[in-house]
Amino acid sequence: MKGKMAKKAKEDLNYKKNTKNKVNKNAKSNKITNPNKESNLFDFDKEIVIGMPKIPETKQQKNKRKNKNISNNKKKPAVTKKISKKQEMAIKKRKLILKIIRTIILIGILIGTLIYILLSPLFNIKDVTVTGNNKLSKEEIISLSEIRTEENIFKTSKNDIKNRIKTNPYVENVKIRRKLPDKVEIIVVERVATYMLPFANSYVYINNQGYMLEITSPKANLPIITGFSTPEENLHEGERLLSEDLVKLGEVLQIIESANANGIQELITKIDISNRQDYTIMLEKEKKLVHMGDVSNLSTKMSYINKIIQDEAGIEGEIFVNTDLTNKGAVFREKV
Numbered sequence: 001m002k003g004k005m006a007k008k009a010k011e012d013l014n015y016k017k018n019t020k021n022k023v024n025k026n027a028k029s030n031k032i033t034n035p036n037k038e039s040n041l042f043d044f045d046k047e048i049v050i051g052m053p054k055i056p057e058t059k060q061q062k063n064k065r066k067n068k069n070i071s072n073n074k075k076k077p078a079v080t081k082k083i084s085k086k087q088e089m090a091i092k093k094r095k096l097i098l099k100i101i102r103t104i105i106l107i108g109i110l111i112g113t114l115i116y117i118l119l120s121p122l123f124n125i126k127d128v129t130v131t132g133n134n135k136l137s138k139e140e141i142i143s144l145s146e147i148r149t150e151e152n153i154f155k156t157s158k159n160d161i162k163n164r165i166k167t168n169p170y171v172e173n174v175k176i177r178r179k180l181p182d183k184v185e186i187i188v189v190e191r192v193a194t195y196m197l198p199f200a201n202s203y204v205y206i207n208n209q210g211y212m213l214e215i216t217s218p219k220a221n222l223p224i225i226t227g228f229s230t231p232e233e234n235l236h237e238g239e240r241l242l243s244e245d246l247v248k249l250g251e252v253l254q255i256i257e258s259a260n261a262n263g264i265q266e267l268i269t270k271i272d273i274s275n276r277q278d279y280t281i282m283l284e285k286e287k288k289l290v291h292m293g294d295v296s297n298l299s300t301k302m303s304y305i306n307k308i309i310q311d312e313a314g315i316e317g318e319i320f321v322n323t324d325l326t327n328k329g330a331v332f333r334e335k336v
Contacts, residue, residue, distance in 0.1 A: 123153045126182040133188045135170045141186055144168055153178055161186075169213045169238040195225045195252075195271075199235050210241035210249050225252065227274025248273040251295045255279065258298035262306045278322050283309070293322030304330030 083091075117123055128147055130138040144165045147156070158176040165174045165186070173189040193205035193213050205214045205222070215237055230242045241249065252271055259265040270282035281290040286309055292301060301321040308319050308330060317334040 117154060118152055122181050124150045124182060125153050125184055126150075128184045128186065130186045130188065133190060135190050135192075136168065136188070140168075141165060141171075141188060144171075145186060147184060153180070153182060153184065167238075169211060193220065193222060195249075196220060196222050197225055197228060197235070199232065204235050206241065206249075208249070208253060210246045212237055212239050212241075223256075223268050224270045225249075225273060226270065227272045245273070248276060251276070251279070254295050254298060255281070255292065258302045261299070262302040264302065264306055264309065267309070287314070287316035288312075288319055289317075290319045291322045297325065300325060301330075308332045 125147065126149060128142055128145075128149070130141045133141055144167065145161045146164055147161065158178075161176050162174045165171055165188070170190050171188055172191045175187040177185040177187070179185060191207045191209075191211055191213055194208050195206050196219070197204040197206060197212075199215060202215055202217045203219060203224075204212050205216065205220065206212055206225075212235060215235070228241065228245045228248070230245050234242070240246070252273060255271070256265055256268070259268060264283070267283045267285055268281055269284040272280040272282075277294050279292040279294070281292055282288075283290065288309070290305055304321050304325065305319055312332055312334075315334055317332055320331040320333070323331065
C-alpha cells in the first residue's frame, strides 16, 4: 500500500515538472516572437495554472504583498474646495446676523424678566427689620431710610438707603440686606457719645473720634471737655473737631484709659485741654483739681492720684503730678 502511494506521488511530481517545462517553453517562444509584449511574460507566482497546485508564498512575498496593500490604502490628500471672496463674505454676514438675533433675544428675555420683577406684587416689601441700634429707635431708622411697605424691593438702590440713614450723626455705618422676596434688613453701627463740649447754654456731644453727634441742653453723665480750639461757628451736628483738637482728644483718651486701669475714671467730671503740657482734670465728687502735666508716665501719675484721693478723702484741694515725681512725688495742696 505504501509503495503504491509513493509511486503515485512520484508520478504527480513528474507531471508538475513536465507541465512547468512546457509552459516555460511556450513563454520563451512567445518572447522570441514578440519580445516587447508584456502579456507574453508568465509569472508562476501570480498566475493560476489549471492542473497545477498553487505554490505556497514565501515569507518575503507575504511581507511584500502586505506593504503594497498598506501603501494602496493610504488616504489620498483631501481636495480643498476653493471658496470665493464673495462666498466668504456671505458666510461672515450670515454668522453676524445670527449673532445679532441671539443678542436681541437675550436682551428681550432680560427686559421681560426685569419688568416682571418690578411689577410683580411678589416682590413688594412686607417687613423691615433693624438691628444694631441703641440710641436711635427702629422707627427713626426706617423713617430715615424712606423704605415703604408694599413698595417694590428693587425700587431704590441700597446705596441711596445707606446715604439717607447716615445723615444722622449717630450712624457710623449701615448695611442693607434684601431677603427675597419681600423682606429688608437694616444693620446699623452707631457712634457712642463719650464727652461733652459746653456750647452757649447747651452741650455738644462728641465721640472718641471727635464727631459732633448732637447739640442739646440736657446734661448727660459724661466728662466735659473745655479749652478746645474749634470755633463755635463750626460746631454743627455731623461735623468733626479741628485737627488740633483731635490730637488733644487722642491724648485725653490715653488719660481716661490709664484712669480706668486705676479705678478712678468715674470720678473725672471735667478735662481742660487748653495746654498740652499741663492737662487739668476735675474730680468734682472728691473736690479736687489734678494738674496732670503732659501724657508721660501716666500709670505712675494715676497711682499717686489714687493714693492722695484715699489719704485726703473729702478734703478740697489740688493735686500736682506735673512735676518731677522721682524726687518729691505727687503734691497735695489743701484749699484755704
